Amino acid sequence: MLPDFTITPLSGPAIYWEHLGMLDNPEYAARWQRRLKWYAQQGVLPEEDGGGPNGILVWTSEEYGVDEPEWRALAQRVIDAAAIRRARPAPSKKTAARPRNPERPRLAGPS
Template identity: 90%
Template sequence: MRDTPEYAARWQRRLKWYSQQGVLPEEDGGGPNDILVWTSDEHGVDEPEWRALAQRVIGAAAIRQARPAPSKKTAARPRNPERP
């Protein structure tokens, strides 16, 4: 999509805005206020690379294997005898 002129122009405006806010890309060492990261699936999903990126940015301790969320079980509500 970045080869679409309109999308590329919007992307450049976003990068400029983030830079003005002190949020710079990870490959530039980040900024004084935060680090800007993004991923691309242009050449397919690269989970190992995305995991490595997250480890570089937020630290290995904060990254763990994704696990399926436990299913939420709730008790059935008692029927209200006044409702049809």
């Protein structure tokens, strides 16, 4: 199973964010309940319960309409609680030139 979003902090457990857009559909709601239990079995627990050893679970839904201010507040709270890993280009490796072994003959290049 893949969450809708994963936030990977530099330290501490990952944050898994699910957006539940169809909770008014009974089959979808039942699948969510099964998925919630699955997360708990994996050690990923809800943010309001303090999270789990293998991750923190948060979710949003449209059950009562889109509540953008509340979703932003949730995002800010969760993101502020973790240092977010930012993709950085790998530093270029600088190596010193190897000294030439005077006892080893140089190979001749193509003629």
